[in-house]
Amino acid sequence: MSDGIEAVVKAAKGAREARDYSGTAPITARNNAGRLPSFRLKSLLADWGTGAAIPVAVLAVWQIAGSTGLVSSEFLPAPLSILSAFAGLAGTGELTQHLGVSIGRAGLGFLIGGLLGLLFGVLTGLFRSAEYLLDPSVQVLRLVPHLAIAPLFILWFGFGEISKTVIIMSGSFFPLYINTFMGIRGVDNKLFEVARVLGFSHIQRLRRLILPAALPGILLGLRLSMAVAWIGLVVAELIGSQSGVGFLINEAKQNSNTEVIFVGIIIFAVVGKLIDSLFRAIERKFLYWRDSYQG
Secondary structure, three states, X not given: OHHHHHHHHHHHHHHHHHHHHHOOOOHHHHHHHHHHHHHHHHHHHHHHHHHHHHHHHHHHHHHHHHHOOOOOOOOOOOHHHHHHHHHHHHHHOHHHHHHHHHXXXXXXXXXXXXXXXXXXXXXXXXXXXXXXXHHHXXXXXXXXXXXXXXXXXXHHHOOOHHHHHHHHHHHHHHHHHHHXXXXXXXXXXXXXXXXXXXXXXXXXXXXXXXXXHHHHHHHHHHHHHHHHHHHHXXXXXXXXXXXXXXXXXXXXXXXXXXXXXXXXXXXXXXXXXXXXHHHHHHHHHHHOOOHHHHO
């Protein structure tokens, strides 16, 4: 009797699978798949619209206050005046030149500082002896503000590109170091027991267990390091520079050109947001498999 039931069940499963492959059964699934892209697009547009509500309202009130003379243009120029200054700088190519210099500086400083932070974070996270030797000194240096140490770098390296790169590098090092260290130390001990049972080598354990488990912390460190590198760029260019967005702001301050100052501030904000969105996209690509990441 049980053999007959088992045969019937297998036959039913085979018929259902054949029906699924033939395309007669999953009509609802195909319809949902067809509606999925449009649904995601609508959801994305709704999210953007919700997020843009406050900025649009602020800009409208700001423009009205500037146009009616409620706020002095020297103190707070109207958005249309700032847009006009932006168009003038973009038309001459000056804005593109300064922005390219700033992005190059921030990228180089972030690359060097981030790689060192990742290396030191992995080293101190894996070995207690390295933590005892290196971590106290790193924590002391981490608490020194950019503005306090920048004059020393300028004294050592002058006003050239080296001092600016070192300032940016010093800021981008610490977030990635700390998050990598904490990510490795937060790996579940059961994974190490599994690695011992499977006979993993040290390299296999690091590549297949430790780094994937610590990846959320490492990616968060990358986002924070890039943000701090962008802030360090502002410090480096405002202290002493002959090019870059910070130099553009500093020059506008000396000429009492408030519109150009706002152009520089907005550029820093917009480019910083775009960079942060890029790293969030990288997080979604590498952490989609984690239930906790989906929220």
